[in-house]
Amino acid sequence: MTVTVALVLEQTLNGLQYGVMLFLMAAGLTLVFGIMNFVNLAHGSLYMVGAYLATAFAAWSGSFVLGAALALPATLLVGIVVEVVALRTLYERDHLDQVLATFGLILFFNELIAIIWGRAAIYTSLPPFLGGHIRVLPGVPYPAYRAGIILVGVTVAVLLWVLVTRTRLGMRIRAGASNRTMVSALGVNIRLLYTLVFGLGAALAGLAGAMAGPIYSVQPGMGEAILIQVFVVIVIGGIGSIRGAMVGAIVVGMADTLGRAFLKPMLATVISPPAADKAGPALASMLIYLLMAAVLFFRPEGLFPARGRS
Amino acid sequence: MIEHTTEVPVRWSDVDPAGVVFYPRFFEWYDLGCELLFASLGLPWPEAFPRYDIVGVPIVESGSKFVSPARYGDVLTIRSKVAWVREKTFRMEHEISVGSRLCSTGFEVRAWVGRPEVARRDAPRPADSGGSGRAAPGSVRPDVRPDVPGLSPALFARIAPLASGRRSTVRTITRVALVGLLAALIAAPAAAQTVKIGFITTLSGPQGIIGEHMKNSVELALDHLGRKVGGLDVEMIYGDDQVKPDVGKQLADEMLKKHKVHFVSGVIWSNVMLAVAPTVTSAGTFMIGTNAGPHELAGKMCHELFFTTSWQNDQTPEAMGKYMQDQNITDVYAMAPNYAAGKDMISGFKRYFKNKVVAEVYTQLGQQDYQAEISQIRAANPKAVFVFYPGGMGIQFLKQYAQAGLRGQIPLYSVYTVDEISLPAVKEAALGQFETRYWSPDLKNEANQKYVGEFRKKYGKAPVFYGAQSYDGIMLIDAAIRAVKGDLTNKKDMIAAMRRADYKSTRGPYKYNVNHFPIENFYLLKAVQNPDGEFAMQIQRTVFENHKDAYSAECPMKW
Numbered sequence: 001m002t003v004t005v006a007l008v009l010e011q012t013l014n015g016l017q018y019g020v021m022l023f024l025m026a027a028g029l030t031l032v033f034g035i036m037n038f039v040n041l042a043h044g045s046l047y048m049v050g051a052y053l054a055t056a057f058a059a060w061s062g063s064f065v066l067g068a069a070l071a072l073p074a075t076l077l078v079g080i081v082v083e084v085v086a087l088r089t090l091y092e093r094d095h096l097d098q099v100l101a102t103f104g105l106i107l108f109f110n111e112l113i114a115i116i117w118g119r120a121a122i123y124t125s126l127p128p129f130l131g132g133h134i135r136v137l138p139g140v141p142y143p144a145y146r147a148g149i150i151l152v153g154v155t156v157a158v159l160l161w162v163l164v165t166r167t168r169l170g171m172r173i174r175a176g177a178s179n180r181t182m183v184s185a186l187g188v189n190i191r192l193l194y195t196l197v198f199g200l201g202a203a204l205a206g207l208a209g210a211m212a213g214p215i216y217s218v219q220p221g222m223g224e225a226i227l228i229q230v231f232v233v234i235v236i237g238g239i240g241s242i243r244g245a246m247v248g249a250i251v252v253g254m255a256d257t258l259g260r261a262f263l264k265p266m267l268a269t270v271i272s273p274p275a276a277d278k279a280g281p282a283l284a285s286m287l288i289y290l291l292m293a294a295v296l297f298f299r300p301e302g303l304f305p306a307r308g309r310s
Numbered sequence: 311m312i313e314h315t316t317e318v319p320v321r322w323s324d325v326d327p328a329g330v331v332f333y334p335r336f337f338e339w340y341d342l343g344c345e346l347l348f349a350s351l352g353l354p355w356p357e358a359f360p361r362y363d364i365v366g367v368p369i370v371e372s373g374s375k376f377v378s379p380a381r382y383g384d385v386l387t388i389r390s391k392v393a394w395v396r397e398k399t400f401r402m403e404h405e406i407s408v409g410s411r412l413c414s415t416g417f418e419v420r421a422w423v424g425r426p427e428v429a430r431r432d433a434p435r436p437a438d439s440g441g442s443g444r445a446a447p448g449s450v451r452p453d454v455r456p457d458v459p460g461l462s463p464a465l466f467a468r469i470a471p472l473a474s475g476r477r478s479t480v481r482t483i484t485r486v487a488l489v490g491l492l493a494a495l496i497a498a499p500a501a502a503q504t505v506k507i508g509f510i511t512t513l514s515g516p517q518g519i520i521g522e523h524m525k526n527s528v529e530l531a532l533d534h535l536g537r538k539v540g541g542l543d544v545e546m547i548y549g550d551d552q553v554k555p556d557v558g559k560q561l562a563d564e565m566l567k568k569h570k571v572h573f574v575s576g577v578i579w580s581n582v583m584l585a586v587a588p589t590v591t592s593a594g595t596f597m598i599g600t601n602a603g604p605h606e607l608a609g610k611m612c613h614e615l616f617f618t619t620s621w622q623n624d625q626t627p628e629a630m631g632k633y634m635q636d637q638n639i640t641d642v643y644a645m646a647p648n649y650a651a652g653k654d655m656i657s658g659f660k661r662y663f664k665n666k667v668v669a670e671v672y673t674q675l676g677q678q679d680y681q682a683e684i685s686q687i688r689a690a691n692p693k694a695v696f697v698f699y700p701g702g703m704g705i706q707f708l709k710q711y712a713q714a715g716l717r718g719q720i721p722l723y724s725v726y727t728v729d730e731i732s733l734p735a736v737k738e739a740a741l742g743q744f745e746t747r748y749w750s751p752d753l754k755n756e757a758n759q760k761y762v763g764e765f766r767k768k769y770g771k772a773p774v775f776y777g778a779q780s781y782d783g784i785m786l787i788d789a790a791i792r793a794v795k796g797d798l799t800n801k802k803d804m805i806a807a808m809r810r811a812d813y814k815s816t817r818g819p820y821k822y823n824v825n826h827f828p829i830e831n832f833y834l835l836k837a838v839q840n841p842d843g844e845f846a847m848q849i850q851r852t853v854f855e856n857h858k859d860a861y862s863a864e865c866p867m868k869w
Contacts, residue, residue: 121732261686
């Protein structure tokens with residue numbers, strides 16, 4: 001198979017799009033992990049809730065964009081309710097208790113979704129105006145919807161950057177990530193901050209879910225599939241750092257996509273093609289974990305650790 | 311269940327100076343409960359004992375829990391029931407309460423003590439404790455003695471003098487009749503023989519939808535059979551394997567040992583089947599597979615107690631390979647998830663497709679995004695693409711394939727990717743998709759039209775092949791039990807009956823191969839939109855007639 005410039009460009013875009021998707025998930029998870037020191041396995045469930053709500057709202061309103069727009073505050077609300085009802089009492093507990101409780105939430109949400117919408121995957125369609133292709137370069141068509149995801153993701157990243165570095169709330173969030181005790185000693189309502197941060201993380205996961213609906217399978221348990229990659233992203237990027245989440249997501253997205261696309265042909269030039277056939281897919285699926293292991297070895301704090309964390 | 315309830319007032323003589331009932335009184339009330347229960351059955355002791363030639367029903371063990379006190383003036387409700395009846399003993403369970411407040415629960419194990427037989431020279435003598443030297447005047451009937459460990463020799467000695475030597479065969483029979491009568495009464499609701507069928511499938515998690523279809527189809531089959539299988543009452547025990555072989559094996563063990571099932575059926579996944587089937591068949595129980603067809607069970611590991619109503623894994627991709635070869639498609643791009651079944655599917659495909667396979671791509675199991683692979687397909691520009699992506703993977707692949715604009719450009723052929731479960735989720739994205747399968751809802755035969763029509767009516771959606779196979783599984787069991795007229799111990803004739811496949815299958819008539827896998831037709835299906843707007847699979851043509859699997863020659867079974 002010939003590897004052309006056009007193909008490399010297309011695969012790079014694919015990697016970027018996947019990375020952006022991971023970033024939306026990772027941003028929320030890393031904030032919650034970094035600021036609240038809370039391991040939230042149920043983050044994937046919020047992604048699933050976002051996908052289902054967006055699909056339901058889109059079916060109800062007849063508009064995909066309106067559906068996604070409604071799903072965002074709805075998931076935020078779900079996130080806040082979960083935080084207030086279930087998670088608040090767990091902050092003082094150790095991580096094992098948190099893992100156990102949020103694993104319970106995964107089961108709860110999966111069954112709840114199955115009760116409301118059934119176990120079968122549900123139908124979601126692309127908005128017609130995003131159904132076509134755009135020409136990135138002559139001869140390189142790219143699905144408009146995926147280009148849209150990249151656009152939304154980059155916009156959200158910029159907004160988040162502004163929020164975190166240029167606003168008072170962002171300052172508190174950063175302060176919270178660095179030293180929680182000091183922040184609360186200075187009179188910041190840390191409890192409210194936690195709720196807000198958790199809600200924000202939920203809304204970002206919901207956005208990722210809403211955008212994932214038309215390309216992935218919307219069914220109970222869809223959140224767990226992506227959650228592992230998201231954890232890899234925040235480990236690579238550094239826990240608690242938005243910048244780290246951004247870089248980690250792009251690195252993982254690129255490595256995974258390009259690995260799947262080009263590792264086999266590249267291996268085939270070094271070892272025999274049948275051996276490459278066997279080793280290629282296996283190595284490609286391991287690539288992000290190898291990357292994570294390397295990062296953990298050389299920089300155990302991740303690429304961009306949040307400042308002040310010990 | 312035999313039960314009797316009676317009420318007694320607490321009398322002055324029952325209580326202590328504080329007005330609370332002495333604990334031994336409760337044992338008297340248990341005794342009363344037992345006596346009255348017999349009376350309520352028309353068997354008052356003074357009449358029943360001589361009539362059935364027994365001395366009595368002495369207590370060999372008793373116990374009680376005292377939950378709350380009873381006081382003078384209370385009216386006690388004594389609820390007594392027979393927990394079990396055996397040949398030599400039976401167990402009574404009692405509850406004493408005041409109004410809704412429970413006072414005590416207790417039990418008695420009582421022995422059926424018959425009159426001693428006339429001393430026979432060879433009759434065993436009861437053991438005498440302590441070597442008192444006092445031989446029992448008469449021997450005790452051996453079938454009473456050994457199983458009543460609590461019955462002391464002294465008690466036997468007391469009963470024994472009642473022996474008059476008038477024992478007759480008739481009376482022995484009547485005593486047995488009393489035991490039988492009580493046992494029959496206790497099991498009254500399930501008097502007829504019951505066939506127990508364990509059904510293992512996946513009922514939770516993302517794959518739970520498949521199990522739901524299978525379970526619904528089993529229930530529909532039972533509806534069609536009037537809730538009886540082979541003319542017997544049926545008890546279904548459903549188990550959720552969670553897609554885990556170890557859980558599947560545990561379920562099978564539990565069904566075999568605890569529920570003592572006569573048949574185990576179901577099983578979606580090949581790896582689960584490889585754990586379950588040998589467990590079941592080695593216990594001498596029938597395993598009726600209704601989906602997974604791993605090649606091991608079709609070849610060397612075939613077993614006379616294992617039947618399947620589905621197919622061997624390779625057969626479906628073989629049919630697709632045959633069709634694509636017949637179409638003379640010159641180069642094909644093949645894709646599957648990177649696990650055992652994925653590789654089997656591609657090797658089955660290549661068994662009949664002899665033209666060029668330009669690439670064999672194995673993706674991660676459970677992968678969500680195929681955009682990278684789809685870009686590679688576009689760059690390779692093959693004549694056709696062949697994929698195996700079951701479940702959610704298929705939904706994702708089809709959506710992304712259509713979104714990439716390849717749907718109109720490069721024809722897509724698949725196995726186990728588009729079915730009645732995934733079609734409602736992908737709709738237009740699957741239009742024009744080709745599949746091969748042994749069954750389709752539009753297959754024209756009486757059994758299938760009944761199944762499809764009633765399934766739609768009862769569950770409001772189209773059935774899927776997983777369900778059709780499970781429906782057939784119950785029908786196959788029904789035919790086998792009918793053939794032996796309900797004699798579930800006659801496994802030899804049930805095997806013979808199943809081998810004839812003498813029932814109305816939803817796929818139409820078929821035969822069994824030596825390895826108990828069906829010899830059946832395979833069709834080419836296409837995803838179309840019906841005039842009413844529904845998306846459905848439609849049969850285009852027959853690819854294989856009476857297709858045998860590739861492994862039957864390795865099966866040593868002969869019949």
